[in-house]
Amino acid sequence: MSDNRRSQVVTQGVQxxxxxxxxxxxxxxxxxxxxxxxxxxxxxxxxxxCNMGINTLAERAETALQTAGAMPQMFGTITISDGIxxxxxxxxxxxxxxxxxxxxxxxxxxxxxxxxVLAIGGCDKNMPGAIIAIARMNIPAIFVYxxxxxxxxxxxxxxxxxxxFEAVGQYSAGKIDETTLTNIEKNACPGAGSCGGMFTANTxxxxxxAMGLSLPYSSTMAAEDAEKAESTEKSAFAVVEAIRQxxxxxxxxxxxxxxxxxAVIMAVGGSTNAVLHLLAxxxxxxxxxxxxxxxxxxxxxxxxxxxxxxxxxxTTNLHQAGGIxxxxxxxxxxxxxxxxxxxxxxxxxxxxxADIPEQPPADQDVIxxxxxxxxxxxxxxxxxxxxxxxxxxxxxxGVKNPQxxxxxxxxxxEEDCLDAILAGKIQAGDVIIVxxxxxxxxxxxxxxxxxxxxxxxxxxGDSVGLxxxxxFSGGTYGMVVGHVAPEAAVGGNIGLVQEGDxxxxxxxxxxxxxxxxxxxxxxxxxxxxxxxxxxTKGVLAKYAKLVSSSHQGAVTDRF
Numbered sequence: 001m002s003d004n005r006r007s008q009v010v011t012q013g014v015q016x017x018x019x020x021x022x023x024x025x026x027x028x029x030x031x032x033x034x035x036x037x038x039x040x041x042x043x044x045x046x047x048x049x050c051n052m053g054i055n056t057l058a059e060r061a062e063t064a065l066q067t068a069g070a071m072p073q074m075f076g077t078i079t080i081s082d083g084i085x086x087x088x089x090x091x092x093x094x095x096x097x098x099x100x101x102x103x104x105x106x107x108x109x110x111x112x113x114x115x116x117v118l119a120i121g122g123c124d125k126n127m128p129g130a131i132i133a134i135a136r137m138n139i140p141a142i143f144v145y146x147x148x149x150x151x152x153x154x155x156x157x158x159x160x161x162x163x164x165f166e167a168v169g170q171y172s173a174g175k176i177d178e179t180t181l182t183n184i185e186k187n188a189c190p191g192a193g194s195c196g197g198m199f200t201a202n203t204x205x206x207x208x209x210a211m212g213l214s215l216p217y218s219s220t221m222a223a224e225d226a227e228k229a230e231s232t233e234k235s236a237f238a239v240v241e242a243i244r245q246x247x248x249x250x251x252x253x254x255x256x257x258x259x260x261x262x263a264v265i266m267a268v269g270g271s272t273n274a275v276l277h278l279l280a281x282x283x284x285x286x287x288x289x290x291x292x293x294x295x296x297x298x299x300x301x302x303x304x305x306x307x308x309x310x311x312x313x314x315t316t317n318l319h320q321a322g323g324i325x326x327x328x329x330x331x332x333x334x335x336x337x338x339x340x341x342x343x344x345x346x347x348x349x350x351x352x353x354a355d356i357p358e359q360p361p362a363d364q365d366v367i368x369x370x371x372x373x374x375x376x377x378x379x380x381x382x383x384x385x386x387x388x389x390x391x392x393x394x395x396x397x398g399v400k401n402p403q404x405x406x407x408x409x410x411x412x413x414e415e416d417c418l419d420a421i422l423a424g425k426i427q428a429g430d431v432i433i434v435x436x437x438x439x440x441x442x443x444x445x446x447x448x449x450x451x452x453x454x455x456x457x458x459x460x461g462d463s464v465g466l467x468x469x470x471x472f473s474g475g476t477y478g479m480v481v482g483h484v485a486p487e488a489a490v491g492g493n494i495g496l497v498q499e500g501d502x503x504x505x506x507x508x509x510x511x512x513x514x515x516x517x518x519x520x521x522x523x524x525x526x527x528x529x530x531x532x533x534x535x536t537k538g539v540l541a542k543y544a545k546l547v548s549s550s551h552q553g554a555v556t557d558r559f
Contacts, residue, residue: 028071036115036243038065038236040074041105041130043121043146048081050122050201053192053223054146057120057232061144064236065118070243073112077104079123082447082473083161083195087418092444094125095471096543098277099556101129102284106136115139116243118236122146122194122223124474127204128277131213134249135284140242141249142344143214144235145205147223148315149193154183160196162309162475164188165449169457172422193223197308199474202315203270204277209324210264211257212343213249216352220319242344253285256338260328260349262294263336266301266378267327268318269311271474272393272482273447275380279553291382291391291551295510298378301336303397304368310398310477311374313366321366322356329356330370383481385513386521387467387493387503390485390551392512394505398477400462402507405515406431407500413437414446414470421454428463431503435494436531437470438487439554443535443544445483449473452480465505467512469494469550481505481512485551489531496524 020033040062044055058074065072080090080097101121109117116139119130127143134141152159167184170176194201205219215235221228258278265274275294282289304327306312318324331337332353339350360367368374379397384390396402406429411417417434420426432451439445448468453475455464461478469487472480488495493514497503502515514521535541546556 032071035069035071036240037112038070038072038239038243039109039112039114039117040065040072041108041117041119042074042076043079043126044076045079047079048084048123049149049189049192050081050194051079051126051146054120054122057144057146057229060229060232061118061120061236064233065240068237068240070240073114075108077101079121079126082124086165086447086473087414087450091446092442092540094447095439095445095554096539098125098129098132101125102132102136105130105133109133109137109139116239117141118144118239120144120146120232122201124200124204124273127201127208128281131208131281132284134213135253135281138248138250140239140247141213142235142239142242143208144232145214145219147193147221147225147228148202149196150190150222150224150316151196151314152187152190154187158314159184159188160308160314160475161188162197162199162449162453165453165475166457169454172454173458175457191224195475196314196316197475198269198271198305198315199309200271200273201474203265203268203274203474206268206270206324207261207265207274207278210261210328212252212341212349215345216325217319217323220315220323222316222319238345241346245346247342247344247346250285252342252344253281253287254341255287256341258282258287258289259297260337260341262297263301263331264324264327266298266380267303267331268305269303269307269374269379269397272380272395272472273474275393276471276483276550276553280555283553283555283558294380295382298380301331301378302370302373303375303379304330304370304373306366306368306374309475317366321364322360325353325356326360326367329353329358330360333358334370381507381510383505383507383510383512385511387512387514388484389493390549392481392484394481394507395472395477396507399479399507401479403505404431404465404479405502405504406465408433408497408503410435410497410499414448414451418451418454421451421458426455426460426464428460431465431467431505433494433497433503434466434468434470435488435497437468438489439547439550440544441487441489441531442470443540443547445471445550445554447471447473448482449475452476452478465503467494467503467505479505483550484512485549487550491525491528491530493521495528496521
């Protein structure tokens with residue numbers, strides 16, 4: 001227990017009495033007041049399959065914390081199901097929930113002077129939300145991932161939630177019938193756990209393991225398997241030991257840790273959302289990190305894992321092939337990982353990986369040998385140009401044509417864009433612009449899984465580009481560019497694009513450009529007017545007032 005927190009709970013004299021009286025009511029005995037108080041941030045919810053198994057893990061952690069000599073204090077935090085809210089107005093609350101989660105954990109732990117925290121989360125924003133709070137508080141902490149869902153099955157194919165979204169596009173294009181669509185929907189999500197590909201949840205769990213704030217192998221375990229509960233118990237013992245040794249997040253979340261996380265994300269083919277979230281976490285801990293750092297690491301790190309959405313396998317397959325430790329060891333021995341970075345166990349990354357083989361198992365092809373990568377460089381490219389002066393993020397894995405110049409098809413909302421795709425109004429060669437969906441303009445930076453899945457389902461994934469100041473689901477692939485900054489709502493050039501303008505996406509050249517003269521853009525800018533805020537009160541109004549640009553992580557405490 002740190003001295004500053006001990007003094008607030010175990011106080012000499014009369015001032016300690018009210019504190020003790022309240023704590024006795026929740027189960028403290030005479031001998032418990034000298035034990036470390038560990039917050040147990042429980043993301044349990046029946047809103048989404050990602051979180052519905054978490055309460056069992058929280059109870060296992062609670063028992064283990066008591067056994068380890070701590071006093072656990074469980075409290076709840078929220079979640080929003082991206083998969084359920086996708087394509088609706090509710091999706092605007094998804095990114096907002098990241099900051100609500102961070103604020104709630106920080107408020108509970110600091111408000112009750114807790115000595116450490118074990119956070120358990122499942123859906124996409126649970127993880128970065130928890131780590132942002134951990135970074136702000138800088139008390140000993142560990143993160144426990146609720147686990148990934150197992151794949152669904154239909155007609156001999158492994159299914160994920162993205163299969164259901166793509167099936168809508170296939171049905172609209174006349175490629176499948178209604179019976180097939182219904183069967184895919186019924187079988188895509190068979191039980192508890194977060195979306196099964198290397199989508200945002202599994203990307204962030206992998207990044208957190210790479211940064212050293214969760215235990216080895218824990219990021220790819222299935223939610224329903226016994227090893228997930230066992231790992232949760234071990235995590236409880238680990239955080240109590242971290243409290244005893246005063247291993248702090250500021251010692252773990254260093255510049256080296258962030259570079260390790262980026263390298264792993266590139267190697268596994270992770271979600272574009274990891275860029276946004278790592279920038280936000282870095283801001284919270286005070287580490288300087290920019291979009292350019294992602295591009296620097298991308299150039300050096302190959303894609304080693306053949307994972308959905310653009311690949312063949314799901315995260316449980318990666319786990320069986322050796323998980324994140326296997327990927328990290330391959331990066332380490334090839335000079336692409338910082339082995340001296342500290343982990344929550346008190347060991348360095350190199351020490352944690354000491355017994356991991358340098359080569360992946362020969363009887364699988366989920367993880368490729370380092371000399372035979374899926375792609376020779378990373379899949380998350382940072383594009384800049386007169387359409388994104390501060391930068392944008394493109395996911396280029398699985399893209400056959402990484403360059404496209406075509407006429408702009410302009411939409412001021414996701415719904416209008418989706419309607420046009422499903423109505424067959426988008427043609428090969430078009431470049432779709434979806435704007436006023438950024439952090440402030442949305443507000444909330446909605447993900448575009450419905451439109452991008454509809455494009456894939458219609459067979460246009462290799463011939464149509466899509467650019468947005470919003471985000472993409474981790475399940476998105478194709479020639480798509482998101483996080484455009486500055487966004488339309490603050491006067492970015494994406495707000496000046498007109499129907500039919502020539503637009504260039506050039507991933508190899510890392511260029512995003514509107515092929516219109518500066519004089520024409522200046523004339524349009526003079527005519528442009530800031531849009532009326534879509535919300536004037538409540539959470540979304542507050543968020544729009546506070547949130548920073550996507551190239552700064554879309555944080556709400558950058559003043």
